[in-house]
Amino acid sequence: MTDETDAAAARPADPESARRAVAAVWRIESARIVATLTRMVGDFALAEDLAQDALAEALAQWPASGIPSNPGAWLTAVAKRRAIDGWRRRERYDERLAAIAHDLEREQAEATDATGDLPYDPDAIDDDVLRLVFVSCHPVLSREARVALTLRVVGGLTTEEIARAFLTPVSTVQQRIVRAKKALGAAGVPFEVPPRDEYPERLGTVLGVLYLIFNEGHSASAGSDLMRPELSREALRLARVLASLVPREPEVHGLVALMELTAARFPARLDANGDAVLLADQDRRRWDRSAITRGRAALARADALGRGRGPYALQAAIAEQHDVAASVDDTDWAAIVALYEALGQVAPSPVVELNRAVAVAMADGPEAGLAIVDELAADGRLARYHPLHAVRGELLERLGRADDAREAFAESARLTANERERAVLLARAATGR
Amino acid sequence: MTKYMMIMRATDDAVEAFQDMPFDEVIAAMGRYNEEMMKAGIMLAGEGLSDASEGFVVDFTAEAPLVTDGPYGETKELFNGFWIIDVASKEEAVEWARRCPLGPGSKLEVRRVNDIEDFPQDNEWIRKEVGWRAEQAERLAADARRGAAQA
Numbered sequence: 211m212t213d214e215t216d217a218a219a220a221r222p223a224d225p226e227s228a229r230r231a232v233a234a235v236w237r238i239e240s241a242r243i244v245a246t247l248t249r250m251v252g253d254f255a256l257a258e259d260l261a262q263d264a265l266a267e268a269l270a271q272w273p274a275s276g277i278p279s280n281p282g283a284w285l286t287a288v289a290k291r292r293a294i295d296g297w298r299r300r301e302r303y304d305e306r307l308a309a310i311a312h313d314l315e316r317e318q319a320e321a322t323d324a325t326g327d328l329p330y331d332p333d334a335i336d337d338d339v340l341r342l343v344f345v346s347c348h349p350v351l352s353r354e355a356r357v358a359l360t361l362r363v364v365g366g367l368t369t370e371e372i373a374r375a376f377l378t379p380v381s382t383v384q385q386r387i388v389r390a391k392k393a394l395g396a397a398g399v400p401f402e403v404p405p406r407d408e409y410p411e412r413l414g415t416v417l418g419v420l421y422l423i424f425n426e427g428h429s430a431s432a433g434s435d436l437m438r439p440e441l442s443r444e445a446l447r448l449a450r451v452l453a454s455l456v457p458r459e460p461e462v463h464g465l466v467a468l469m470e471l472t473a474a475r476f477p478a479r480l481d482a483n484g485d486a487v488l489l490a491d492q493d494r495r496r497w498d499r500s501a502i503t504r505g506r507a508a509l510a511r512a513d514a515l516g517r518g519r520g521p522y523a524l525q526a527a528i529a530e531q532h533d534v535a536a537s538v539d540d541t542d543w544a545a546i547v548a549l550y551e552a553l554g555q556v557a558p559s560p561v562v563e564l565n566r567a568v569a570v571a572m573a574d575g576p577e578a579g580l581a582i583v584d585e586l587a588a589d590g591r592l593a594r595y596h597p598l599h600a601v602r603g604e605l606l607e608r609l610g611r612a613d614d615a616r617e618a619f620a621e622s623a624r625l626t627a628n629e630r631e632r633a634v635l636l637a638r639a640a641t642g643r
Numbered sequence: 644m645t646k647y648m649m650i651m652r653a654t655d656d657a658v659e660a661f662q663d664m665p666f667d668e669v670i671a672a673m674g675r676y677n678e679e680m681m682k683a684g685i686m687l688a689g690e691g692l693s694d695a696s697e698g699f700v701v702d703f704t705a706e707a708p709l710v711t712d713g714p715y716g717e718t719k720e721l722f723n724g725f726w727i728i729d730v731a732s733k734e735e736a737v738e739w740a741r742r743c744p745l746g747p748g749s750k751l752e753v754r755r756v757n758d759i760e761d762f763p764q765d766n767e768w769i770r771k772e773v774g775w776r777a778e779q780a781e782r783l784a785a786d787a788r789r790g791a792a793q794a
Binding site: 504 | 644681682683684685687729730731732733734735737738739741758
């Protein structure tokens with residue numbers, strides 16, 4: 211990097227494609243690198259910094275030198291060297307450092323042998339990646355921090371990519387990550403899989419973070435884009451990663467199934483103007499049959515574990531009923547009502563109740579559905595939940611009560627933060643249909 | 644995310660050399676590669692193809708299709724298997740392909756899988772394709788109803 215002209219001449223013609231190549235390696239390798247480094251240096255925040263330094267060095271070197279034959283080992287070695295340099299600067303050249311330096315030399319010697327493979331212990335690395343998942347989704351962190359940290363260290367997304375996905379300034383995401391790392395340090399969060407008594411709840415938090423990312427991608431809570439499918443697909447990929455790490459947990463497969471069976475409908479969810487198309491109006495021929503097959507397979511894996519269906523598996527089963535129906539009329543609404551009742555048992559919530567109301571309206575007519583919706587409206591907990599008013603509007607319209615329907619759609623439009631959705635609702639408020 | 648098909652191709656010589664290699668090592672290397680892709684959450688499908696001698700070719704050069712048994716004498720390279728992966732970029736597909744444990748004489752051809760959006764939607768045959776997928780959906784629905792009835 212001494213002579214800019216020489217360096218520029220040595221680079222490939224297209225620096226953008228070189229940058230993308232580095233980003234691709236990073237997506238594949240980052241979780242394992244950060245996990246391995248955390249175990250080694252005993253400090254998640256430091257490990258993450260070191261990994262980012264190694265990424266920066268790759269971005270500086272690889273466009274000119276090409277991608278090394280074992281990029282993961284290269285990045286890990288650079289990060290370890292940085293760790294040693296840092297300790298040396300702080301005059302803490304202790305036994306731990308000596309041990310790492312020794313490791314590094316040994317690995318480099320082995321990396322040049324006939325196969326070029328580093329010693330490979332997949333189970334140990336998996337355990338470390340799983341620890342990383344639990345740390346990134348730790349309850350001491352805010353929801354936003356869990357999302358940002360998970361996407362960055364487990365998903366291998368850059369800060370810029372996360373910022374773009376959430377329409378947030380890069381500096382905000384950077385701050386979130388810095389604060390999150392400080393919070394983990396301050397709380398003394400250990401690099402470990404939670405103990406048995408905390409495990410179910412902590413796994414629930416991890417699944418919640420992944421589902422939040424997924425939902426943010428397909429029903430953006432704010433802004434003008436209705437869908438950011440790349441975010442949903444990344445959440446699905448991370449759920450598959452988790453399913454391979456904890457294959458004996460039925461709800462992880464349930465979540466994979468739910469995501470697959472929901473994402474299967476993405477190709478039909480927007481019209482040519484980019485407006486949302488309701489389930490009833492979607493061109494079902496555009497649904498992704500392979501995704502439906504994968505989703506049903508994942509649900510079967512959850513069921514095969516024989517521990518009953520949790521909230522994700524039940525929601526997946528509901529999505530499955532829609533996905534396999536050739537039309538709204540062909541849908542087995544009675545089965546969906548039963549699934550919502552089961553869901554209400556294991557995870558009672560007014561939102562589930564609202565969805566049950568929709569299914570009941572389809573199975574037994576709008577009057578029966580409206581009775582449940584009105585009960586919910588009177589209860590007050592969903593007063594500011596815009597879908598409640600949209601559903602009321604829909605059912606009122608079917609009952610021929612156009613004025614009441616218009617009022618409900620207007621209320622729903624007032625409450626939504628999504629601009630496109632508001633436009634659709636306002637149109638219905640104007641016409642009553 | 645974008646789907647890519649990685650198609651394994653090998654020359655006859657490479658296939659023969661492959662048969663001399665220790666079977667356990669080959670299986671272990673491929674198994675590890677598949678496991679890596681599964682763990683990364685990107686592998687959607689993958690199959691290996693049986694020996695070419697069990698295959699056959701239908702040639703449409705003449706007016707009536709001509710069926711010939713394998714192996715296919717004049718072919719320089721044989722397809723031996725494929726994967727379908729779902730990745731964020733072409734570069735990521737390149738990176739996964741690079742890692743495939745194949746030896747001299749072998750190649751991976753990597754092709755992007757078309758989305759339905761890649762075709763003109765008003766074309767009559769595309770509409771038929773879409774219709775065929777809908778029929779498949781109905782079959783799935785029938786399966787589901789049968790499954791529900793049994794449950």
